[in-house]
Amino acid sequence: MTNIGFRILPIKRRVERSLVEQFRSVVTPHISDNLNRIHAIGSNLRPYHKEGKLIGTAITVKTRPGDNLLVHKAIDLAQPGDVIVVDAGGDTTNAIVGEIMMQLARKKGIAGFIIDGAIRDLAAFQNSDFPVYAKGVTHRGPYKDGPGEMNVVISVDGMLVEPGDLIVGDEDGLAVVPYDFAEEILHKVRAQEIREREILESIENGTVDRNWVDETLKQRGCELNDLAEQV
Template sequence: MSNLGFRILQRDSRPNPALLQQFQDVVTPHISDNLNRMHAISSALRPYHRAGRLVGAALTVKTRPGDNLMVHKAIDLAEPGDVIVVDAGGDQTNAIVGEIMLRLAQKKQIAGFVIDGAIRDTAAFMDDTFPVYARGVTHRGPYKDGPGEINVPVSVGGMVIEPGDILVGDEDGLAVVPLREAEGLLQLIREQQEREKHILQSIEDGSVSRDWVDEALKSKGCEGL
């Protein structure tokens, strides 16, 4: 029997770099719209970096609240372009990552951190463009005892994230793209980008139609039109 709760698994799938590259110009609202607004991570996780987008493949960690031993191991295992996604139970008593781990992650070309827990050394993150999203901040450091698991499904900000899923973060928040849906989703997003391009152009040239507003109000029984 495997040691449930204290184990490191292999990641079965991971998006190729070409697929990740196609998400570099995709905004989180378009991901949300085309996943029926059901795949957004809670806004309780907010960005602490100065600027920059997050795009990468999830390397998931489930850890005991306040303990980052398995997060250190995840940094050692990570490949360039990975996002270390940590389910720390939302606890903010102890920080899960700080400046030392930031520098280690940068050296390994990790794409960013998503921490359902706290961070510290906040100034180091706020002065940098390395993406980090977290639930909060505390000066209290972590323990390094375990247990924990790597490459298992995790719950972060109300979303279940599988190893290898695509994480996209920008100024509007964080979105999760299930890896198995990524190719089809991209096609829907490109179509939406084109539609919105034409809408913006019609606003600019004065040809935009607003008839749909009254039609929607009438269909819902609004009086006074």
């Protein structure tokens, strides 16, 4: 009989490692733009590590707030390059991970943590390049009783994450690229990089075209007076 709420499922698919590596130079704003700006983990989760980009495939954990038993199991089962993404309900009463779990994960080659909840041992993370994003910090430790689930669809600060999805995190936040669209999004991002480079060059050499601003205002029915046009 299936024990809903206390189970560990296998990951059926992961974005290919070679494709993941091609995203290493990609910034999260470009990913977000090409996902129509809705496939991003919310701004409540911020980086707590010293430096370093987060990139890898998601192992998902849904846990009772304040409990990290299934997170420990995720560390044991994760493959190098996986990101452990934890839906702890956004509760920051108890920390989900700390320095010991960070060192266990680092030793295994895990790419980083995303915790929709709290961490502790802040100084250890701030002095490390092991990527961790979380909602907050508390000294209060976790329980280890369960229940919880691994490799199910979870919600992290408003974003659905499926096991095997591509995760990218930088100083601007966290983007999630669904498994089925990773290659397509990479092509779109590369095209955007070229467009934005051309815009920056036109700003520098004084040839940038700003007519689109007034054209958009007119299309929206905005009344442009003489003063607005002069400015």
